[in-house]
Amino acid sequence: MTETLWILFDLLLAAMLLGLGAAAVGTRDLKRGVVLFIVFGLFMALVWARLRAPDLALAEAAIGAGIAGALLLAALRDEPAAEVPAPARLAVPGWLLTLFTIGLAVVVGWALIDALATAQPQRLLPLVSAEIASSGVSHPVTAVLLNFRAYDTLLELAVVLTAVYGIVALAPARPGFRPAGPVLEGLVGWLVPLLIVTAAYLLWAGAHAPGGAFQAGATLAAAAVLLRLGGHPRAALPPGTWLRLTLVAGVGVFLLVGVAQLAFGRAFLAYPVDLAGGLILLIEAAATLAIAAALAMAYLGGYPSDWHSSASAKQGGKDDAG
């Protein structure tokens, strides 16, 4: 009986997800599409929780639905006035494209079913469980991210940094919002400290429970987004050189810790067992600040007004970014 109930629940959740996904991309009204996409992200978080992936549920709620939604909503303001966007000029008719994607889905789906029916999956959980005592943390996902597969995470932070420098190279920050009304200002005053405490908790909890640098960074970035909506145009980003240092802190500290191991005759990023816990916390703390600053910069949409003046501090003048 409970089995049937679970399957019913799964089918319902999957149907909601597909329906929301189709509605988000199917609508001609972009604003509607973006709002539906945020709802889609929240349902995604539910699905992650259902599939026993609480780390992903946290990350999706904060990043997939939260920050990505805020970025899309901010970009909506730059779009030309609410005219109906034209469909793409295609070299092939639309129905052919639909047929092609249906065909692709059928083939991939078939391959998936076939693989599920015949393959003997090799699970990595036993391996992770066997080695986790030497990783410095007790939460398997954090152990994989910061120790067993630390290369992935290092390069991921490099991707985030590259994206920020791409954004900074393109344009100055969007003009800020006008100061908030008293109600929003009051809410900002309550929520920002709460978000900072939550971020610190998530960072600390990552060692033994779902959480970690990404969730914490996204939560901090949410505080920055909120501040900007409340009329603080810089979103509490540190001034001048400090901002640059914060942005590179994630990759920088990670690399320093990794290279330092070479000096002691160990492999790159192979932390000693007794120091691993502390080193992972150090890297994660730096990564949290870097990710938060990067996502806040992404929300600003470009370089803040003192970005160039800090590079050429001798001139002392303000640049024209405004």
Next chain:
Amino acid sequence: MLAEHLIYGLSGVGLFAIGLRAALLHGSLLAKILAINVCGAGVFLTIVALAYQGLTVPADPVPHALVLTGIVVAVSATALALALGRRLQEMQDE
């Protein structure tokens, strides 16, 4: 094979196809970026569905770490794409 593997795995394939079709069909850049995000969510869903091992057994943490990395990379790419789109818009307006 668990029922969850099929339900969520195939939903992921479906989302991928829905997103891909929309990304190719839409003319507006913002709509394309949104569609690619749905497309990526489908890929993540299939991976995580396969990591699931039942209600009483913990799931495989390696695919979870992989997808967590993927979510952050996806949002960075989205942010860069939106900035590029904004610059493009400005250049067209000039």
